[in-house]
Amino acid sequence: MAVSVAARSTRTAGIAKILRERKPLALGAALLLIIVVLCVFAPLFAPYDPNKLSIANRLIAPGADHLFGTDEFGRDVFARAIYAGRTSLMIGAAATIFASVIGIALGLVAGFFRRTDVVIARVIDAMMAFPDILLAIALVAALGPSAATVIVALGIVYTPRLARIVRASTFVIRELPYVEAARALGVPTWRILYRHVLRNLLSVIMVQATFIFAYAMLAEASLTFLGVGVSPDIPTWGTMISAGRQYVGQADWMTVFPGLAIILSVMSLQLVGDGLRDLLDPRLRKDL
Protein backbone atom coordinates (compact mmCIF):
# COMPACT_ATOMS: atom_id res chain seq x y z
CA MET A 1 0.00 0.00 0.00
CA ALA A 2 2.66 2.44 1.06
CA VAL A 3 4.41 1.73 -2.21
CA SER A 4 1.39 2.64 -4.31
CA VAL A 5 0.73 5.85 -2.38
CA ALA A 6 4.32 6.89 -2.86
CA ALA A 7 4.06 6.00 -6.53
CA ARG A 8 0.96 8.14 -6.88
CA SER A 9 2.47 11.20 -5.22
CA THR A 10 5.61 10.98 -7.34
CA ARG A 11 3.36 10.64 -10.37
CA THR A 12 1.47 13.85 -9.48
CA ALA A 13 4.76 15.62 -8.91
CA GLY A 14 5.89 14.25 -12.28
CA ILE A 15 2.86 15.72 -14.06
CA ALA A 16 3.43 19.12 -12.45
CA LYS A 17 7.05 19.00 -13.54
CA ILE A 18 6.12 18.00 -17.07
CA LEU A 19 3.67 20.91 -17.36
CA ARG A 20 6.28 23.33 -16.04
CA GLU A 21 8.86 22.14 -18.51
CA ARG A 22 6.60 21.95 -21.52
CA LYS A 23 4.92 25.31 -21.91
CA PRO A 24 2.99 24.63 -25.15
CA LEU A 25 1.52 21.44 -23.72
CA ALA A 26 0.54 23.26 -20.53
CA LEU A 27 -1.01 26.13 -22.51
CA GLY A 28 -2.96 23.75 -24.73
CA ALA A 29 -4.15 21.67 -21.81
CA ALA A 30 -5.24 24.76 -19.84
CA LEU A 31 -7.10 26.20 -22.83
CA LEU A 32 -8.78 22.90 -23.55
CA LEU A 33 -9.77 22.53 -19.91
CA ILE A 34 -11.35 26.01 -19.88
CA ILE A 35 -13.29 25.33 -23.08
CA VAL A 36 -14.48 21.93 -21.91
CA VAL A 37 -15.53 23.21 -18.48
CA LEU A 38 -17.37 26.18 -20.02
CA CYS A 39 -19.24 23.96 -22.45
CA VAL A 40 -19.98 21.04 -20.17
CA PHE A 41 -21.25 23.32 -17.41
CA ALA A 42 -22.87 25.73 -19.85
CA PRO A 43 -26.03 26.19 -17.74
CA LEU A 44 -23.88 27.51 -14.89
CA PHE A 45 -22.00 30.00 -17.02
CA ALA A 46 -24.64 31.13 -19.49
CA PRO A 47 -25.94 34.57 -18.51
CA TYR A 48 -29.11 34.10 -20.63
CA ASP A 49 -31.20 31.31 -22.01
CA PRO A 50 -29.47 30.50 -25.32
CA ASN A 51 -32.80 30.08 -27.12
CA LYS A 52 -34.71 33.02 -25.67
CA LEU A 53 -35.82 35.30 -28.49
CA SER A 54 -35.86 39.03 -27.84
CA ILE A 55 -36.43 41.00 -31.01
CA ALA A 56 -35.90 44.29 -29.16
CA ASN A 57 -32.34 43.26 -28.39
CA ARG A 58 -31.41 42.02 -31.85
CA LEU A 59 -27.90 42.56 -33.20
CA ILE A 60 -26.51 44.32 -30.14
CA ALA A 61 -22.73 44.72 -30.31
CA PRO A 62 -20.60 43.02 -27.67
CA GLY A 63 -20.63 44.97 -24.43
CA ALA A 64 -21.27 44.73 -20.73
CA ASP A 65 -24.79 43.27 -21.06
CA HIS A 66 -23.97 40.84 -23.81
CA LEU A 67 -20.33 39.80 -23.72
CA PHE A 68 -20.34 38.48 -27.29
CA GLY A 69 -23.31 40.55 -28.49
CA THR A 70 -26.65 39.19 -29.70
CA ASP A 71 -27.78 37.59 -32.94
CA GLU A 72 -30.53 38.48 -35.39
CA PHE A 73 -33.19 37.16 -32.97
CA GLY A 74 -31.71 38.90 -29.95
CA ARG A 75 -30.25 35.69 -28.51
CA ASP A 76 -27.09 36.02 -26.44
CA VAL A 77 -24.12 34.89 -28.53
CA PHE A 78 -21.98 33.93 -25.51
CA ALA A 79 -24.72 31.70 -24.10
CA ARG A 80 -25.29 30.17 -27.51
CA ALA A 81 -21.56 29.69 -28.09
CA ILE A 82 -21.02 27.66 -24.93
CA TYR A 83 -24.16 25.61 -25.49
CA ALA A 84 -23.12 25.10 -29.10
CA GLY A 85 -19.72 23.98 -27.87
CA ARG A 86 -21.38 21.07 -26.08
CA THR A 87 -22.70 19.72 -29.36
CA SER A 88 -19.54 20.50 -31.31
CA LEU A 89 -17.26 18.88 -28.72
CA MET A 90 -19.62 15.94 -28.36
CA ILE A 91 -19.71 15.32 -32.10
CA GLY A 92 -15.91 15.65 -32.32
CA ALA A 93 -15.36 13.31 -29.40
CA ALA A 94 -17.89 10.75 -30.57
CA ALA A 95 -16.47 10.73 -34.10
CA THR A 96 -12.98 10.29 -32.61
CA ILE A 97 -14.08 7.39 -30.44
CA PHE A 98 -15.84 5.79 -33.41
CA ALA A 99 -12.75 6.21 -35.60
CA SER A 100 -10.47 4.95 -32.79
CA VAL A 101 -12.39 1.79 -32.01
CA ILE A 102 -12.71 0.71 -35.63
CA GLY A 103 -9.33 2.06 -36.67
CA ILE A 104 -7.49 0.31 -33.85
CA ALA A 105 -9.26 -2.98 -34.51
CA LEU A 106 -8.56 -2.85 -38.25
CA GLY A 107 -4.98 -1.70 -37.77
CA LEU A 108 -4.17 -4.37 -35.20
CA VAL A 109 -5.66 -7.15 -37.27
CA ALA A 110 -3.99 -5.97 -40.48
CA GLY A 111 -0.65 -5.45 -38.77
CA PHE A 112 -0.62 -8.68 -36.84
CA PHE A 113 -2.17 -11.18 -39.20
CA ARG A 114 -0.40 -10.87 -42.49
CA ARG A 115 -3.09 -12.61 -44.45
CA THR A 116 -5.75 -10.02 -43.69
CA ASP A 117 -3.39 -7.17 -44.44
CA VAL A 118 -3.74 -7.44 -48.21
CA VAL A 119 -7.45 -6.65 -48.04
CA ILE A 120 -7.51 -4.20 -45.15
CA ALA A 121 -4.54 -2.17 -46.39
CA ARG A 122 -6.13 -1.73 -49.81
CA VAL A 123 -9.42 -0.59 -48.30
CA ILE A 124 -7.55 1.89 -46.10
CA ASP A 125 -5.62 3.23 -49.08
CA ALA A 126 -8.79 3.59 -51.12
CA MET A 127 -10.48 5.54 -48.35
CA MET A 128 -7.46 7.75 -47.84
CA ALA A 129 -7.59 8.65 -51.52
CA PHE A 130 -10.89 10.53 -51.06
CA PRO A 131 -10.76 14.12 -49.82
CA ASP A 132 -12.05 14.06 -46.23
CA ILE A 133 -14.87 16.55 -46.60
CA LEU A 134 -16.05 15.15 -49.91
CA LEU A 135 -16.31 11.67 -48.47
CA ALA A 136 -18.11 13.00 -45.42
CA ILE A 137 -20.58 14.93 -47.58
CA ALA A 138 -21.26 11.82 -49.63
CA LEU A 139 -21.81 9.73 -46.51
CA VAL A 140 -24.09 12.28 -44.87
CA ALA A 141 -26.00 12.65 -48.12
CA ALA A 142 -26.45 8.91 -48.24
CA LEU A 143 -27.43 8.55 -44.58
CA GLY A 144 -29.49 11.73 -44.22
CA PRO A 145 -28.33 14.72 -42.18
CA SER A 146 -28.47 14.51 -38.38
CA ALA A 147 -26.02 14.69 -35.51
CA ALA A 148 -25.74 10.90 -35.44
CA THR A 149 -25.00 10.58 -39.14
CA VAL A 150 -22.41 13.33 -38.94
CA ILE A 151 -20.71 11.37 -36.16
CA VAL A 152 -20.79 8.14 -38.15
CA ALA A 153 -19.66 9.84 -41.36
CA LEU A 154 -16.74 11.62 -39.69
CA GLY A 155 -15.90 8.46 -37.78
CA ILE A 156 -15.66 6.55 -41.04
CA VAL A 157 -13.67 9.32 -42.69
CA TYR A 158 -11.04 9.36 -39.93
CA THR A 159 -10.90 5.60 -39.36
CA PRO A 160 -8.16 5.04 -41.99
CA ARG A 161 -5.87 7.59 -40.35
CA LEU A 162 -5.82 5.60 -37.15
CA ALA A 163 -5.89 2.22 -38.84
CA ARG A 164 -2.87 3.13 -40.91
CA ILE A 165 -0.74 4.30 -38.04
CA VAL A 166 -1.77 1.38 -35.82
CA ARG A 167 -1.04 -1.06 -38.62
CA ALA A 168 2.41 0.40 -39.27
CA SER A 169 3.33 0.40 -35.59
CA THR A 170 2.02 -3.13 -35.15
CA PHE A 171 4.32 -4.27 -37.96
CA VAL A 172 7.26 -2.96 -35.96
CA ILE A 173 6.18 -4.29 -32.58
CA ARG A 174 5.19 -7.70 -33.93
CA GLU A 175 8.80 -8.36 -34.85
CA LEU A 176 10.24 -7.25 -31.53
CA PRO A 177 11.94 -9.99 -29.54
CA TYR A 178 9.65 -9.58 -26.56
CA VAL A 179 6.64 -10.49 -28.66
CA GLU A 180 8.42 -13.60 -29.87
CA ALA A 181 9.54 -14.27 -26.31
CA ALA A 182 5.94 -13.94 -25.10
CA ARG A 183 4.84 -16.45 -27.71
CA ALA A 184 7.65 -18.78 -26.72
CA LEU A 185 6.39 -18.62 -23.16
CA GLY A 186 2.91 -19.70 -24.19
CA VAL A 187 1.05 -16.37 -24.05
CA PRO A 188 -2.15 -16.66 -26.14
CA THR A 189 -2.43 -14.49 -29.24
CA TRP A 190 -5.23 -12.23 -28.00
CA ARG A 191 -3.26 -11.54 -24.86
CA ILE A 192 -0.15 -10.71 -26.88
CA LEU A 193 -2.25 -8.35 -28.99
CA TYR A 194 -3.63 -6.57 -25.96
CA ARG A 195 -0.78 -6.59 -23.45
CA HIS A 196 2.22 -6.50 -25.67
CA VAL A 197 1.10 -4.77 -28.84
CA LEU A 198 -1.84 -2.49 -28.05
CA ARG A 199 -0.44 -1.25 -24.75
CA ASN A 200 2.75 -0.28 -26.52
CA LEU A 201 0.73 1.64 -29.09
CA LEU A 202 -1.30 3.69 -26.62
CA SER A 203 0.90 6.74 -26.88
CA VAL A 204 0.78 6.73 -30.68
CA ILE A 205 -2.99 6.26 -30.59
CA MET A 206 -3.51 9.03 -28.03
CA VAL A 207 -1.55 11.52 -30.08
CA GLN A 208 -3.33 10.60 -33.28
CA ALA A 209 -6.75 10.65 -31.60
CA THR A 210 -6.11 14.18 -30.33
CA PHE A 211 -5.42 15.37 -33.86
CA ILE A 212 -8.45 13.54 -35.19
CA PHE A 213 -10.58 15.22 -32.54
CA ALA A 214 -9.41 18.58 -33.87
CA TYR A 215 -9.97 17.61 -37.52
CA ALA A 216 -13.40 16.20 -36.72
CA MET A 217 -14.53 19.41 -35.04
CA LEU A 218 -13.34 21.45 -37.98
CA ALA A 219 -15.01 19.09 -40.40
CA GLU A 220 -18.26 19.18 -38.46
CA ALA A 221 -18.26 22.98 -38.69
CA SER A 222 -17.52 22.78 -42.41
CA LEU A 223 -20.28 20.26 -43.05
CA THR A 224 -22.79 22.29 -41.09
CA PHE A 225 -21.71 25.49 -42.79
CA LEU A 226 -22.23 23.79 -46.14
CA GLY A 227 -25.69 22.77 -44.99
CA VAL A 228 -25.13 19.01 -44.99
CA GLY A 229 -24.47 18.65 -41.29
CA VAL A 230 -26.42 19.09 -38.13
CA SER A 231 -29.87 20.70 -38.46
CA PRO A 232 -29.65 24.52 -38.30
CA ASP A 233 -31.98 24.52 -35.28
CA ILE A 234 -29.37 22.88 -33.07
CA PRO A 235 -26.72 25.35 -32.02
CA THR A 236 -23.25 24.20 -32.97
CA TRP A 237 -20.31 26.43 -33.82
CA GLY A 238 -20.88 25.47 -37.44
CA THR A 239 -24.57 26.42 -37.46
CA MET A 240 -23.81 29.68 -35.67
CA ILE A 241 -21.25 30.71 -38.29
CA SER A 242 -23.61 29.61 -41.02
CA ALA A 243 -26.44 31.73 -39.60
CA GLY A 244 -24.17 34.71 -38.97
CA ARG A 245 -22.88 34.72 -42.52
CA GLN A 246 -25.81 36.84 -43.74
CA TYR A 247 -25.06 39.49 -41.16
CA VAL A 248 -21.30 39.56 -41.53
CA GLY A 249 -21.42 43.18 -42.72
CA GLN A 250 -23.42 44.55 -39.79
CA ALA A 251 -22.84 42.05 -36.96
CA ASP A 252 -19.51 40.33 -37.45
CA TRP A 253 -19.53 39.16 -33.80
CA MET A 254 -22.07 36.53 -34.81
CA THR A 255 -19.40 34.75 -36.85
CA VAL A 256 -16.24 35.93 -35.13
CA PHE A 257 -16.94 34.41 -31.72
CA PRO A 258 -17.99 30.92 -32.79
CA GLY A 259 -15.11 31.04 -35.25
CA LEU A 260 -12.78 31.96 -32.42
CA ALA A 261 -14.17 29.10 -30.36
CA ILE A 262 -13.33 26.66 -33.17
CA ILE A 263 -9.86 28.13 -33.64
CA LEU A 264 -9.08 28.02 -29.92
CA SER A 265 -10.32 24.49 -29.40
CA VAL A 266 -8.55 23.15 -32.48
CA MET A 267 -5.38 24.98 -31.49
CA SER A 268 -5.51 23.69 -27.92
CA LEU A 269 -6.01 20.14 -29.20
CA GLN A 270 -3.08 20.51 -31.59
CA LEU A 271 -0.88 21.86 -28.82
CA VAL A 272 -1.84 18.96 -26.59
CA GLY A 273 -1.27 16.48 -29.42
CA ASP A 274 2.16 17.88 -30.24
CA GLY A 275 3.06 18.03 -26.58
CA LEU A 276 2.00 14.43 -26.02
CA ARG A 277 3.93 13.29 -29.05
CA ASP A 278 7.12 14.80 -27.70
CA LEU A 279 6.40 13.58 -24.22
CA LEU A 280 5.58 10.00 -25.15
CA ASP A 281 8.32 9.54 -27.71
CA PRO A 282 10.57 7.08 -25.91
CA ARG A 283 13.62 8.53 -27.60
CA LEU A 284 12.94 11.92 -26.09
CA ARG A 285 11.74 10.68 -22.72
CA LYS A 286 14.27 10.34 -19.95
CA ASP A 287 12.01 9.78 -16.99
CA LEU A 288 9.33 7.18 -16.42
Next chain:
Amino acid sequence: MTQMNAEPMNPVPASSDAVTLKVTGLRTHFRIGSTIAKAVDDVDLTVRQGKTLAVVGESGSGKSVTSLSIMRLLAPSARIIDGTMTFKRRDGSVVDLARANNRVMRKIRGGEIAMIFQEPMTSLNPLYTVGDQIIEMIRLHETISRADARSRARRMLELVEIASPEQRLDDYPHSMSGGMRQRVMIALALACDPFLLIADEPTTALDVTIQAQILELLRRLQHEMGMSILFVTHNLGVVAEIADDVAVMYAGKVVEQAPVRSLFKMPRHPYTKGLIACIPDPARDRDETGRRRPLSPIPGSVPSVTNLPRGCAYADRCPLTVDKCRVESPPLIAVETLHSTRCWRHEDV
Protein backbone atom coordinates in the same frame (compact mmCIF):
# COMPACT_ATOMS: atom_id res chain seq x y z
CA MET B 1 2.07 -28.37 -11.37
CA THR B 2 4.52 -29.47 -8.73
CA GLN B 3 5.34 -27.24 -5.80
CA MET B 4 8.54 -25.27 -5.97
CA ASN B 5 10.98 -26.46 -3.36
CA ALA B 6 14.60 -25.97 -2.71
CA GLU B 7 15.12 -29.55 -3.81
CA PRO B 8 15.52 -30.52 -7.43
CA MET B 9 12.17 -30.14 -9.11
CA ASN B 10 12.55 -32.74 -11.81
CA PRO B 11 14.77 -35.21 -10.03
CA VAL B 12 17.02 -36.97 -12.46
CA PRO B 13 16.06 -40.62 -12.52
CA ALA B 14 18.57 -43.34 -11.84
CA SER B 15 18.96 -44.09 -15.51
CA SER B 16 20.45 -41.01 -17.10
CA ASP B 17 19.63 -42.50 -20.48
CA ALA B 18 16.07 -41.16 -20.16
CA VAL B 19 15.31 -38.97 -23.12
CA THR B 20 13.44 -35.66 -22.87
CA LEU B 21 13.19 -34.89 -26.54
CA LYS B 22 13.92 -37.02 -29.55
CA VAL B 23 13.87 -35.38 -32.95
CA THR B 24 13.89 -37.77 -35.89
CA GLY B 25 14.12 -36.91 -39.57
CA LEU B 26 12.97 -33.32 -39.09
CA ARG B 27 12.60 -31.36 -42.31
CA THR B 28 11.59 -27.70 -42.19
CA HIS B 29 11.44 -25.95 -45.53
CA PHE B 30 10.80 -22.32 -46.36
CA ARG B 31 8.96 -21.31 -49.46
CA ILE B 32 10.13 -18.01 -50.90
CA GLY B 33 8.26 -17.34 -54.10
CA SER B 34 8.82 -20.46 -56.13
CA THR B 35 12.12 -21.44 -54.56
CA ILE B 36 12.28 -23.80 -51.64
CA ALA B 37 14.89 -23.32 -48.96
CA LYS B 38 15.69 -26.54 -47.15
CA ALA B 39 16.64 -24.80 -43.91
CA VAL B 40 16.42 -28.00 -41.92
CA ASP B 41 16.76 -31.21 -43.85
CA ASP B 42 16.69 -34.54 -42.09
CA VAL B 43 17.82 -33.59 -38.61
CA ASP B 44 18.05 -36.12 -35.78
CA LEU B 45 18.68 -34.91 -32.25
CA THR B 46 18.45 -36.52 -28.85
CA VAL B 47 18.24 -34.42 -25.71
CA ARG B 48 18.87 -36.57 -22.66
CA GLN B 49 17.08 -35.84 -19.41
CA GLY B 50 18.95 -33.39 -17.21
CA LYS B 51 21.68 -33.00 -19.84
CA THR B 52 22.70 -30.28 -22.21
CA LEU B 53 22.77 -30.78 -25.94
CA ALA B 54 24.61 -28.04 -27.78
CA VAL B 55 23.68 -27.44 -31.40
CA VAL B 56 26.63 -25.79 -33.11
CA GLY B 57 26.81 -24.30 -36.54
CA GLU B 58 27.52 -21.24 -38.64
CA SER B 59 24.86 -18.68 -39.51
CA GLY B 60 22.36 -20.29 -41.85
CA SER B 61 23.16 -23.84 -40.83
CA GLY B 62 19.60 -24.30 -39.60
CA LYS B 63 20.23 -24.38 -35.87
CA SER B 64 17.78 -21.62 -34.99
CA VAL B 65 15.14 -22.97 -37.36
CA THR B 66 15.51 -26.31 -35.62
CA SER B 67 14.79 -24.77 -32.23
CA LEU B 68 11.89 -22.73 -33.60
CA SER B 69 10.51 -25.90 -35.19
CA ILE B 70 10.56 -27.62 -31.80
CA MET B 71 8.63 -24.67 -30.33
CA ARG B 72 6.45 -24.49 -33.46
CA LEU B 73 7.12 -20.78 -33.68
CA LEU B 74 8.10 -20.72 -37.32
CA ALA B 75 7.29 -17.88 -39.69
CA PRO B 76 4.23 -18.51 -41.88
CA SER B 77 6.46 -19.19 -44.89
CA ALA B 78 8.06 -22.16 -43.14
CA ARG B 79 6.58 -25.61 -42.91
CA ILE B 80 7.57 -28.74 -41.05
CA ILE B 81 7.16 -31.21 -43.87
CA ASP B 82 8.46 -34.36 -42.28
CA GLY B 83 9.81 -35.88 -39.11
CA THR B 84 8.76 -36.51 -35.55
CA MET B 85 9.67 -34.70 -32.36
CA THR B 86 8.78 -36.92 -29.43
CA PHE B 87 8.52 -35.07 -26.17
CA LYS B 88 7.63 -36.54 -22.80
CA ARG B 89 5.07 -34.31 -21.08
CA ARG B 90 4.63 -33.50 -17.42
CA ASP B 91 1.71 -35.90 -17.08
CA GLY B 92 3.85 -38.70 -18.47
CA SER B 93 2.17 -38.82 -21.86
CA VAL B 94 4.27 -38.61 -24.98
CA VAL B 95 3.47 -36.06 -27.65
CA ASP B 96 4.81 -35.50 -31.16
CA LEU B 97 5.48 -31.77 -31.29
CA ALA B 98 5.36 -31.85 -35.07
CA ARG B 99 1.70 -32.83 -34.95
CA ALA B 100 0.39 -31.41 -31.66
CA ASN B 101 -2.46 -28.92 -32.02
CA ASN B 102 -2.10 -25.28 -31.11
CA ARG B 103 -3.79 -25.58 -27.73
CA VAL B 104 -1.44 -28.30 -26.61
CA MET B 105 1.52 -26.32 -27.96
CA ARG B 106 0.51 -23.24 -26.02
CA LYS B 107 0.39 -25.27 -22.81
CA ILE B 108 3.77 -26.78 -23.56
CA ARG B 109 5.40 -23.47 -24.42
CA GLY B 110 6.53 -21.84 -21.22
CA GLY B 111 5.06 -24.58 -19.08
CA GLU B 112 7.09 -27.55 -20.26
CA ILE B 113 9.47 -26.20 -22.86
CA ALA B 114 10.75 -22.68 -22.34
CA MET B 115 12.98 -20.60 -24.52
CA ILE B 116 15.43 -17.78 -24.04
CA PHE B 117 16.76 -15.63 -26.80
CA GLN B 118 19.82 -13.86 -27.99
CA GLU B 119 18.63 -10.29 -27.36
CA PRO B 120 18.28 -9.78 -23.63
CA MET B 121 17.95 -6.02 -24.16
CA THR B 122 14.68 -6.33 -26.05
CA SER B 123 13.25 -9.65 -24.90
CA LEU B 124 11.34 -7.99 -22.08
CA ASN B 125 8.36 -5.72 -22.60
CA PRO B 126 9.48 -2.20 -21.62
CA LEU B 127 6.02 -1.28 -20.32
CA TYR B 128 5.76 -3.74 -17.48
CA THR B 129 7.83 -4.29 -14.40
CA VAL B 130 9.96 -7.37 -14.24
CA GLY B 131 7.69 -8.74 -11.52
CA ASP B 132 4.56 -8.21 -13.62
CA GLN B 133 6.06 -10.16 -16.47
CA ILE B 134 7.11 -13.11 -14.34
CA ILE B 135 3.77 -13.12 -12.53
CA GLU B 136 1.87 -13.01 -15.83
CA MET B 137 3.86 -15.95 -17.04
CA ILE B 138 3.25 -18.04 -13.90
CA ARG B 139 -0.46 -17.27 -13.77
CA LEU B 140 -0.85 -18.11 -17.42
CA HIS B 141 0.20 -21.67 -16.80
CA GLU B 142 -1.02 -22.26 -13.27
CA THR B 143 -4.05 -21.40 -11.21
CA ILE B 144 -2.37 -19.55 -8.42
CA SER B 145 -3.06 -16.31 -6.54
CA ARG B 146 -1.24 -13.13 -7.44
CA ALA B 147 0.45 -13.01 -4.06
CA ASP B 148 1.72 -16.57 -4.41
CA ALA B 149 2.87 -15.88 -7.94
CA ARG B 150 4.69 -12.82 -6.70
CA SER B 151 6.52 -14.69 -3.99
CA ARG B 152 7.43 -17.35 -6.56
CA ALA B 153 8.68 -14.59 -8.85
CA ARG B 154 10.80 -13.25 -6.01
CA ARG B 155 12.28 -16.69 -5.40
CA MET B 156 13.01 -17.02 -9.12
CA LEU B 157 14.96 -13.75 -9.07
CA GLU B 158 16.84 -15.05 -6.04
CA LEU B 159 17.54 -18.24 -7.90
CA VAL B 160 19.10 -16.38 -10.83
CA GLU B 161 21.21 -14.43 -8.34
CA ILE B 162 19.71 -11.00 -8.68
CA ALA B 163 20.49 -8.84 -5.68
CA SER B 164 17.60 -7.43 -3.61
CA PRO B 165 14.96 -9.37 -5.57
CA GLU B 166 12.01 -7.83 -3.71
CA GLN B 167 12.91 -4.35 -4.98
CA ARG B 168 13.88 -5.60 -8.42
CA LEU B 169 10.41 -7.04 -8.94
CA ASP B 170 9.07 -3.50 -9.20
CA ASP B 171 11.78 -2.31 -11.56
CA TYR B 172 11.30 -1.78 -15.25
CA PRO B 173 13.63 -3.58 -17.67
CA HIS B 174 15.25 -0.33 -18.80
CA SER B 175 16.93 0.09 -15.43
CA MET B 176 18.77 -3.20 -15.82
CA SER B 177 21.95 -4.18 -17.65
CA GLY B 178 22.03 -6.77 -20.41
CA GLY B 179 23.38 -9.45 -18.13
CA MET B 180 20.68 -8.74 -15.55
CA ARG B 181 17.96 -8.81 -18.16
CA GLN B 182 19.20 -12.16 -19.38
CA ARG B 183 19.00 -13.39 -15.79
CA VAL B 184 15.43 -12.12 -15.66
CA MET B 185 14.68 -13.91 -18.93
CA ILE B 186 16.07 -17.10 -17.43
CA ALA B 187 13.92 -16.58 -14.32
CA LEU B 188 10.92 -16.03 -16.57
CA ALA B 189 11.67 -19.11 -18.61
CA LEU B 190 12.21 -21.33 -15.59
CA ALA B 191 9.34 -19.95 -13.50
CA CYS B 192 7.05 -22.82 -14.44
CA ASP B 193 9.69 -25.47 -13.98
CA PRO B 194 10.03 -26.61 -17.60
CA PHE B 195 11.55 -29.96 -18.59
CA LEU B 196 13.42 -28.48 -21.48
CA LEU B 197 15.02 -25.07 -21.85
CA ILE B 198 15.88 -24.00 -25.36
CA ALA B 199 18.57 -21.35 -25.23
CA ASP B 200 19.15 -19.70 -28.60
CA GLU B 201 22.57 -18.06 -28.36
CA PRO B 202 21.74 -16.61 -24.94
CA THR B 203 25.23 -15.29 -24.34
CA THR B 204 26.12 -13.96 -27.78
CA ALA B 205 25.08 -10.38 -27.04
CA LEU B 206 26.85 -10.25 -23.69
CA ASP B 207 30.46 -9.48 -22.95
CA VAL B 208 32.78 -12.29 -22.05
CA THR B 209 32.79 -12.04 -18.26
CA ILE B 210 28.99 -11.83 -18.16
CA GLN B 211 28.85 -14.75 -20.63
CA ALA B 212 30.79 -16.89 -18.22
CA GLN B 213 28.50 -15.92 -15.34
CA ILE B 214 25.37 -16.78 -17.32
CA LEU B 215 26.80 -20.12 -18.41
CA GLU B 216 27.74 -20.90 -14.82
CA LEU B 217 24.25 -19.91 -13.71
CA LEU B 218 22.60 -22.15 -16.31
CA ARG B 219 24.80 -25.04 -15.27
CA ARG B 220 23.93 -24.55 -11.61
CA LEU B 221 20.20 -24.19 -12.31
CA GLN B 222 20.27 -27.34 -14.41
CA HIS B 223 21.89 -29.18 -11.56
CA GLU B 224 19.30 -27.87 -9.07
CA MET B 225 16.17 -28.10 -11.22
CA GLY B 226 17.09 -31.07 -13.35
CA MET B 227 15.89 -29.71 -16.67
CA SER B 228 17.39 -30.54 -20.03
CA ILE B 229 18.91 -27.76 -22.10
CA LEU B 230 19.08 -27.42 -25.84
CA PHE B 231 21.79 -24.85 -26.31
CA VAL B 232 22.09 -23.24 -29.72
CA THR B 233 25.38 -21.51 -30.37
CA HIS B 234 28.06 -20.83 -32.93
CA ASN B 235 30.76 -20.67 -30.30
CA LEU B 236 32.69 -23.88 -29.70
CA GLY B 237 34.29 -22.37 -26.61
CA VAL B 238 30.83 -22.07 -25.05
CA VAL B 239 30.08 -25.64 -26.11
CA ALA B 240 33.08 -26.91 -24.22
CA GLU B 241 31.88 -25.01 -21.16
CA ILE B 242 28.32 -26.19 -20.99
CA ALA B 243 27.49 -29.17 -23.19
CA ASP B 244 27.17 -32.84 -22.40
CA ASP B 245 26.40 -33.74 -26.00
CA VAL B 246 27.05 -31.83 -29.18
CA ALA B 247 25.35 -31.80 -32.56
CA VAL B 248 27.24 -30.01 -35.31
CA MET B 249 24.99 -28.65 -38.02
CA TYR B 250 25.94 -27.77 -41.55
CA ALA B 251 23.60 -26.63 -44.34
CA GLY B 252 20.48 -27.93 -42.63
CA LYS B 253 21.87 -31.28 -41.55
CA VAL B 254 23.45 -32.65 -38.43
CA VAL B 255 26.87 -33.71 -39.68
CA GLU B 256 28.15 -35.03 -36.39
CA GLN B 257 26.65 -35.83 -33.01
CA ALA B 258 28.73 -36.99 -30.07
CA PRO B 259 29.36 -36.55 -26.35
CA VAL B 260 31.34 -33.35 -25.89
CA ARG B 261 34.55 -35.07 -24.82
CA SER B 262 34.86 -37.41 -27.73
CA LEU B 263 33.86 -34.68 -30.17
CA PHE B 264 36.72 -32.44 -29.13
CA LYS B 265 39.17 -35.27 -28.66
CA MET B 266 38.34 -37.18 -31.79
CA PRO B 267 36.19 -35.32 -34.30
CA ARG B 268 35.03 -37.67 -37.05
CA HIS B 269 33.82 -35.10 -39.55
CA PRO B 270 36.19 -32.79 -41.44
CA TYR B 271 33.86 -29.82 -40.76
CA THR B 272 34.02 -30.35 -37.01
CA LYS B 273 37.75 -30.68 -37.25
CA GLY B 274 37.91 -27.46 -39.23
CA LEU B 275 35.76 -25.65 -36.66
CA ILE B 276 37.97 -26.79 -33.84
CA ALA B 277 41.02 -25.64 -35.76
CA CYS B 278 39.41 -22.21 -36.06
CA ILE B 279 39.45 -21.64 -32.31
CA PRO B 280 42.38 -19.33 -31.60
CA ASP B 281 44.86 -20.94 -29.25
CA PRO B 282 47.69 -18.70 -28.06
CA ALA B 283 50.02 -21.66 -27.44
CA ARG B 284 49.44 -23.39 -30.73
CA ASP B 285 49.22 -20.26 -32.84
CA ARG B 286 52.86 -19.27 -32.36
CA ASP B 287 55.78 -21.02 -33.95
CA GLU B 288 59.07 -21.88 -32.19
CA THR B 289 60.41 -18.34 -32.51
CA GLY B 290 57.23 -16.92 -30.96
CA ARG B 291 55.92 -15.44 -34.20
CA ARG B 292 52.19 -15.60 -34.80
CA ARG B 293 51.01 -18.25 -37.17
CA PRO B 294 48.02 -17.33 -39.31
CA LEU B 295 44.68 -18.70 -38.09
CA SER B 296 43.36 -21.63 -40.07
CA PRO B 297 39.96 -20.66 -41.46
CA ILE B 298 37.81 -23.06 -43.47
CA PRO B 299 37.98 -21.92 -47.11
CA GLY B 300 34.79 -21.00 -48.94
CA SER B 301 31.36 -20.51 -47.43
CA VAL B 302 28.20 -22.43 -46.57
CA PRO B 303 26.24 -23.35 -49.71
CA SER B 304 22.85 -21.71 -50.06
CA VAL B 305 20.02 -23.85 -48.71
CA THR B 306 17.99 -22.93 -51.79
CA ASN B 307 20.53 -24.60 -54.03
CA LEU B 308 22.24 -27.49 -52.31
CA PRO B 309 24.66 -29.70 -54.21
CA ARG B 310 23.71 -33.26 -54.97
CA GLY B 311 26.24 -35.00 -52.79
CA CYS B 312 27.73 -33.91 -49.48
CA ALA B 313 27.10 -30.18 -48.89
CA TYR B 314 30.58 -29.80 -47.45
CA ALA B 315 32.38 -31.35 -50.41
CA ASP B 316 33.47 -28.02 -51.92
CA ARG B 317 35.27 -26.95 -48.77
CA CYS B 318 36.52 -30.31 -47.62
CA PRO B 319 40.18 -31.32 -47.87
CA LEU B 320 39.22 -35.02 -48.06
CA THR B 321 36.67 -34.88 -50.87
CA VAL B 322 36.61 -37.87 -53.20
CA ASP B 323 34.36 -38.47 -56.21
CA LYS B 324 31.78 -40.32 -54.16
CA CYS B 325 31.24 -37.24 -51.97
CA ARG B 326 29.97 -35.26 -54.93
CA VAL B 327 27.54 -37.90 -56.05
CA GLU B 328 25.96 -39.31 -52.96
CA SER B 329 25.10 -37.61 -49.69
CA PRO B 330 26.45 -39.70 -46.82
CA PRO B 331 24.00 -41.06 -44.22
CA LEU B 332 24.53 -40.67 -40.50
CA ILE B 333 27.08 -43.36 -39.70
CA ALA B 334 27.57 -44.58 -36.13
CA VAL B 335 31.25 -44.65 -35.32
CA GLU B 336 30.78 -45.37 -31.61
CA THR B 337 27.75 -45.96 -29.42
CA LEU B 338 26.86 -42.29 -29.04
CA HIS B 339 29.04 -40.89 -31.76
CA SER B 340 27.81 -40.61 -35.33
CA THR B 341 28.96 -38.67 -38.36
CA ARG B 342 27.85 -37.91 -41.89
CA CYS B 343 31.09 -38.50 -43.74
CA TRP B 344 32.17 -41.15 -46.19
CA ARG B 345 35.74 -40.78 -45.12
CA HIS B 346 35.22 -40.56 -41.35
CA GLU B 347 37.97 -43.06 -40.80
CA ASP B 348 40.50 -40.74 -42.41
CA VAL B 349 39.50 -37.59 -40.53
